[in-house]
Amino acid sequence: MATTPRTVLSAQRVSRLRPAFEALLDQRADAERLQHDPLRVPTRYADPADQEIAAVFAALLGYGRVSAFLPVIEAIMAQADAVGGPRAFIEGFDTDDAAGLLPMRYRWNNGIDFVLLAAGLRRVIAAHDRLGAVIEGAWRKSHRSIRPALSAMVATLRAAVLAAAPEHGVPAAEFSDLPRGTRTLLSSPDSGSACKRWNMLLRWMIRTESPDLGIWTLPASSLVLPLDTHTHKLAWLLGLTRRSDGSWKTAQEITRNLARLDPTDPIKYDFALAHLGISGGCRKERIPSICDACAMVSVCQVGAP
Ligand code: SF4
Incomplete structure (x- = not known):
């Protein structure tokens, strides 16, 4: 059975993802x-x-x-x-x-x-x-x-x-x-x-x-990303994994890549990422009215025009 190649972020990819995630954190208040x-x-x-x-x-x-x-x-x-x-x-x-x-x-x-x-x-x-x-x-x-x-x-x-x-x-x-x-x-x-x-x-x-x-x-x-269908799809769109199974191994791979952004706190962006799916309107495909205002558009595989 073919195995999915492990996803390892390049240093250049890490340097593009970090400011996008920081902008996502700032896009809405935690209270909201x-x-x-x-x-x-x-x-x-x-x-x-x-x-x-x-x-x-x-x-x-x-x-x-x-x-x-x-x-x-x-x-x-x-x-x-x-x-x-x-x-x-x-x-x-x-x-x-x-x-x-x-x-x-x-x-x-x-x-x-x-x-x-x-x-x-x-x-x-x-x-x-x-x-x-x-x-x-x-x-x-x-x-x-x-x-x-x-x-x-x-x-x-x-x-x-x-x-x-x-x-x-x-x-x-x-x-x-x-x-x-x-x-x-x-x-x-x-x-x-x-x-x-x-x-x-x-x-x-x-x-x-x-x-x-x-x-x-x-x-x-030590934390591992709380992986569900929303965060899994978003992680895929952001190039954090190519695994299709919703398993502990997939959560671990995404977490390992997020740790490249901050090894002391790999899932610091989870709350904001989850809400991009829950209430931020992301449909996991390009919807211009949503994607053009999204903090992740520059690093998303489908969001860019
Ligand atoms: S750019 Fe669009 S598809 Fe990509 S994460 Fe943002 S809202 Fe979702």
């Missing part, structure tokens, strides 16, 4: 992008303990259309706020709280998935105080490598969800016995998938630059 981003939910809280819990729900439900998933995340947080905020909600999570979550739905996730996630988080918090403590410990044990550290964090959360499942009427002996929606929430990089939602959570929790929260103590240089 946040209005259409799940990160707006955790940034509302001042306490990092609340931010962590809100961020897990916001990141894991952050798939599909923003206008469809934001009301679901907001509804879960409204229930949490009624009992003192996300952290207090998880610390005291019981069957009464579960009854409030059960009627909620979002695409392939049903209320039981949110219940099991909350019940699993309760166990993780009780054992480790913070979810961040799990990945920080795993990071040190895995010789400072992000993929095994993330795998270990997901494995810890999966085990906690599995242990809590019978308390909520789900008799599961193995991860494969859990509802399909719960399993999709808890995808692992061990499967080779790009794990967009986990990498988005890691960006929020690790980067210290606005608009990210910077409350987990791993270096920003």
